[in-house]
Amino acid sequence: MDKREVKSVIEGLLFVWGDPLNIMDLSNVLEVDVKELSSIMKELMDDLDFNRRGLRIIKFNDYYQIGTRPDHYEWIKKLNNKKNTRNLSNASLETLSIIAYKQPIIKSEIDAIRGVRSDKAIETLIERELVQELGRLERTGRPIIYGTTEVFLKHFGLESIDELPEIEDFHKESENEYNYNNDD
Amino acid sequence: MDKREVKSVIEGLLFVWGDPLNIMDLSNVLEVDVKELSSIMKELMDDLDFNRRGLRIIKFNDYYQIGTRPDHYEWIKKLNNKKNTRNLSNASLETLSIIAYKQPIIKSEIDAIRGVRSDKAIETLIERELVQELGRLERTGRPIIYGTTEVFLKHFGLESIDELPEIEDFHKESENEYNYNNDD
């Protein structure tokens, strides 16, 4: 099978599967090794974008999924009025950001950063499968350790956790700047 | 919207709809008159063929439907072999139980609950006279509404649908396994 045909079959497979499909499974079906497939997938995703096809492929961790373009939302909504989008509250988003960057993290650390208790926010995030319990810390009280899920990546259109928007390294910066200002 | 964009949106619409979609519905959604749309559709179908995309659009009478290419059949079949399909041991029974408890219900809702398209299962159930069409929902695409039949009641020894055994509330059972692990 030439590369073009592989791409074509991939479209078909993702269409049939509907749900996120792991690259290992694609590799098994197509009999193409994961590394090569990975670069073919990248090309295919770019092709679809470049040619402004009506469908796009998203990637998160090792999963690929085919879906519609966000900017076609208004048109598609006219046909399919069932999509209810529940966006997260600011408190949940704030909590989620902390978990995303600092994972694995325990609740008391989240609370300390936010300056408020985060129980309810964490509960919501777990319910929506954006956050999961990773285990417990072996110390007094055995606090639960939290981390983000694959749903989290998909929800925010991230390929992996490394794609989170950059934030300044505040620990270093605050120290430096602070000392600097201090000396003035 | 330029023609290219119209084509792109059509792909998205057919993808989401899944079933055959009437040109009148497409025309209403896209605000493009039927005659023009008809020629755009022809172009789009040719585009997909010419570029050997993994999906193709078929037309019958005034209906259009997007789907996979027949010559990809063997690859797609491997997808079924390679993957356990979420314990779909009993697609018909599963579909029947949803219709019984949630009727009146339309197909896209059954699909959403099962996470799988249920065309074949519904067909089987109608053949067996356990399920019937109750009418159509008055909205775009006029989807068919399904419900159970007298044969269904008789078969299960029920006097009325209210006698179905009680089940726990759908919403209470929110905790549960994690989406994508499912696919492994």
Added chain:
Amino acid sequence: MSYKVEVEVFKGPMDLLLSLIKKQEIDIYDIPINIITDQFLDYINEMEELNLEITSEFLVMAATLIEIKSKMLLPKEKALEDGVEIEIDPRDELVQRLVEYEAYREVAEKLKESEIIESKVFYKPREDLSIFDDPVEELGNLDLDKLLIAINTIISRKDNDEDLIDFEELHREEYTLNECINSINIRLSKSSKVLFSELLSIRTSKEEVIAFFLSILELVRLKSIYIEQDESFSDINIIRRTEEEL
């Protein structure tokens, strides 16, 4: 000095503090602690006046601010860092916390934007791959247990997160009292007692619940049933009156 703030906006003391700093266009690394402390306390007073619940977190922060304020009046503590003696600013720790918190707040804003975009994507359900399976007679021996097991399996599998289902438009629009009364009478013809919860099913809409409830009241009025409850808010026992009671 009185400081007007929109009371509900703040998610906590950090959020409030950051807003105060932003409004004043102050350098976060050189906070005029007197002014900020006063404004923070003003805000708490205002909350009190409005009878809003002041969570302990706000009080802890107020105490911290006052402590820093008083330390600022004292000669600065010194510490050795890499063999060099440096002055410790009492604001140091608070500033670090604020900077960190602000960073996450900004990230949350960015995530919010991507969330909006990604929520506009539609996906499709999986095709029914069982067409590739060997045809088996799935509906061979049907019994109620199997049906129940099937629906329970679906329920337990379901991630009821995003889905999509709006049964509202499908529901029948009216539930007449007569229908509900009939249905209750049928139940009571089979057993002398039925629980209110047993009248309702998974498909029961709010309107239907209300209709059932009104029917019960009507039946009580007609003296064909009486009702009992073990305690407030518990399930309602609906009991048929016997012939002699009538």
